[in-house]
Amino acid sequence: MEESPLHPFELHELIPISLFGLDISINKAVILMWIVVGLAAALLVIGGSARKMVPTKLQSLAEILVDFIRGIILDTMGKDGMKFFPLVATLFVFILFSNLLGLIPGSYTVTSQIIVTAVFAVSVYALSVALGFMLHGIKFLGILVPPGTPGWLLPLMIPIELVSQLARPVSLAVRLFANMTAGHTILGVLFGLAIGGGLLIGWLPFAFTIAMNGLEVGIAFIQAYIFTVLSCVYLGDAVTLHGHGDAHAH
Amino acid sequence: MPQFESHFFSSLMFWEVVSFAILLWILAKYAFPPILETLEARERKIRESLEQADRHRAEAERKMQEYEAKLAAASKEAEALFVAARERAQRVQEENEQRLQADAERIKGDAQREIDAERRKAIQDIRNQTTDLALLVAEKVVGRSLNDADHRRLADEALAAAAKQFQKN
Numbered sequence: 124m125e126e127s128p129l130h131p132f133e134l135h136e137l138i139p140i141s142l143f144g145l146d147i148s149i150n151k152a153v154i155l156m157w158i159v160v161g162l163a164a165a166l167l168v169i170g171g172s173a174r175k176m177v178p179t180k181l182q183s184l185a186e187i188l189v190d191f192i193r194g195i196i197l198d199t200m201g202k203d204g205m206k207f208f209p210l211v212a213t214l215f216v217f218i219l220f221s222n223l224l225g226l227i228p229g230s231y232t233v234t235s236q237i238i239v240t241a242v243f244a245v246s247v248y249a250l251s252v253a254l255g256f257m258l259h260g261i262k263f264l265g266i267l268v269p270p271g272t273p274g275w276l277l278p279l280m281i282p283i284e285l286v287s288q289l290a291r292p293v294s295l296a297v298r299l300f301a302n303m304t305a306g307h308t309i310l311g312v313l314f315g316l317a318i319g320g321g322l323l324i325g326w327l328p329f330a331f332t333i334a335m336n337g338l339e340v341g342i343a344f345i346q347a348y349i350f351t352v353l354s355c356v357y358l359g360d361a362v363t364l365h366g367h368g369d370a371h372a373h
Numbered sequence: 374m375p376q377f378e379s380h381f382f383s384s385l386m387f388w389e390v391v392s393f394a395i396l397l398w399i400l401a402k403y404a405f406p407p408i409l410e411t412l413e414a415r416e417r418k419i420r421e422s423l424e425q426a427d428r429h430r431a432e433a434e435r436k437m438q439e440y441e442a443k444l445a446a447a448s449k450e451a452e453a454l455f456v457a458a459r460e461r462a463q464r465v466q467e468e469n470e471q472r473l474q475a476d477a478e479r480i481k482g483d484a485q486r487e488i489d490a491e492r493r494k495a496i497q498d499i500r501n502q503t504t505d506l507a508l509l510v511a512e513k514v515v516g517r518s519l520n521d522a523d524h525r526r527l528a529d530e531a532l533a534a535a536a537k538q539f540q541k542n
Contacts, residue, residue, distance in 0.1 A: 129374055133375040134378075147384045149384070149388075150385075152381070152385055152388075153385070156392040164399045164403075168399065170408070171405070171408040186412055193412070212405060213397040216400070217393055242390065
């Protein structure tokens with residue numbers, strides 16, 4: 124049976140639900156979100172409840188995860204950034220688990236849906252802008268003027284910076300979506316080739332799918348990491364305004 | 374692409390926000406505080422342990438030096454005591470040897486003098502008895518008694534002759 128390599132991204136309504144006219148039907152991606160929440164919560168709550176000086180295995184895993192995110196925040200935002208820890212850590216955990224669970228054959232990659240990554244990206248960006256105006260007031264518009272820009276360049280710099288600012292949520296959303304989609308599409312194509320090629324030549328693309336799967340695990344981590352780091356950078360920019368190294372001085 | 378079918382957008386957005394909010398609430402309430410606390414406690418403990426280890430090592434090194442110094446002093450003292458004891462033992466031995474030798478010399482000298490005295494006495498006795506005996510024989514032979522002075526003179530002459538004769542042989 125020949126299938127489109129994009130077939131794995133198709134969704135089908137499983138349980139139709141409507142809330143005040145809003146369609147909130149359950150589909151595979153939604154179920155995967157629940158599994159992500161359940162697994163992430165179980166790992167971190169159980170791992171966190173051990174609280175031993177010499178950690179158990181699960182505790183170690185949870186602590187490595189938390190320590191990793193703490194490192195990202197301290198590197199990009201400094202000690203003050205720790206107030207964003209729950210948000211940033213949950214974001215990382217949600218994306219990481221979504222990416223990884225999507226690699227299991229037959230499951231679904233939540234983050235391969237552009238709307239899902241867009242909601243995260245736009246929310247984070249909107250939060251950073253709101254935070255910037257709350258902390259710095261109208262001076263936050265200064266983020267459109269890189270420090271040291273001569274006055275006569277302002278008409279040029281402001282539009283450029285405006286575009287770069289607006290590109291932030293778009294690139295954030297598209298990067299994660301595209302990476303997750305591309306990986307699975309390649310896997311789909313290779314599987315198609317493996318099945319189509321038969322025993323004589325089909326083993327070659329099949330071997331590639333195995334290698335690709337390994338690569339995809341790495342990409343799952345890297346994309347979750349990139350999304351989290353960029354979120355921290357945007358939030359940090361809003362807090363420190365140009366980030367005059369204040370954040371890094373801590 | 375199936376991902377751009379806007380038909381599913383509303384349900385995906387809704388459930389994403391709900392799921393994320395639930396996860397954020399659970400983790401922020403039950404997972405992150407204890408994990409962060411444990412991490413900080415462990416960091417604190419490691420730092421304290423390292424500092425303590427440093428302190429202990431410094432103390433151990435100081436004590437070690439102290440003990441080494443003490444040991445060196447004790448060793449020196451023992452050496453000195455040993456040398457002194459050996460010298461004393463040698464001196465005592467030498468004294469003993471000297472005293473014993475002196476004692477032996479004295480005893481030997483005493484014995485020699487006693488022997489000499491006894492010999493002289495014995496010779497005198499023999500001489501006297503011999504003289505008496507000779508006088509007795511001579512009285513019998515001569516048939517008359519010579520006075521004592523004559524006796525002596527004659528006896529001495531005879532003895533001298535006898536001694537001469539004796540030495541010749």
